[in-house]
Amino acid sequence: MIDETVTAAAVCITAAIFSTLLKQYCREHALFCVLGACAAVGIAAAAYLTPIVSQMQELFAKTSLPAAYLEILWKALGICYITGIAGDLCQDCGESALAKTVELWGRLSLVLLSLPLLETLLRTVTEVLS
Template identity: 40%
Template sequence: MNIIGIVGTALIAAIFAVTLKRYNQEYAVIISIIAGVVILVEILRNISPAVREITTLLSGVGLTQEYGLILFKTLGICFLAQFAADSCRDAGESALASKVELAGKISILVLSLPLFEDIAQTALGLIGG
């Protein structure tokens, strides 16, 4: 599926969701979430060439695989947290959506702590500390 298929899926799901929202809001939210999952799966299916290229670039400049792993995990957390927050907002739960976004941000911070530690050690080594 390409961008035209993704846009088509999103538009058809949006039309169904808006139509159903008048009669049964729960089904409209379910359609929206299912369409979001289908689109997300399609995006993830087509992202493997980019992942290979990023991995090649990281190994080419001499960085360890740990940095690439942190990058990919961070991207995954971003995608999942945004998807969940948007789904919560579609369901009318904006407070819950804010909590999901906060959890995603904290997860990214915790995940990137080893990277910050390496940067701090490198900086201390450069300044002679």
């Protein structure tokens, strides 16, 4: 695991150096260098999802919570990572307004995604209090 982490860090640092050098000549190529490194590391990181997903499913199976809650958790994590990376890429391109917009979209998506959980929580609290 340490070796893979060092490799991912090396890919990102190398891409950052190349991107910095390329920005002097062509900003578009610098952006594609960064996007390529992000894609490569992202795809490699996806390999770590299998054991994480199976462990989370095992833990969740031990509870009496509906499986839909775990699905909401995964969707929320996906939204967080996607909007975070997209916002950072927009920020790197000098587009701070776009970065804030994608972060706003992610936050609103999380609120919308969590509404069923909020409804269940409020229903449970109401039942307990009455």
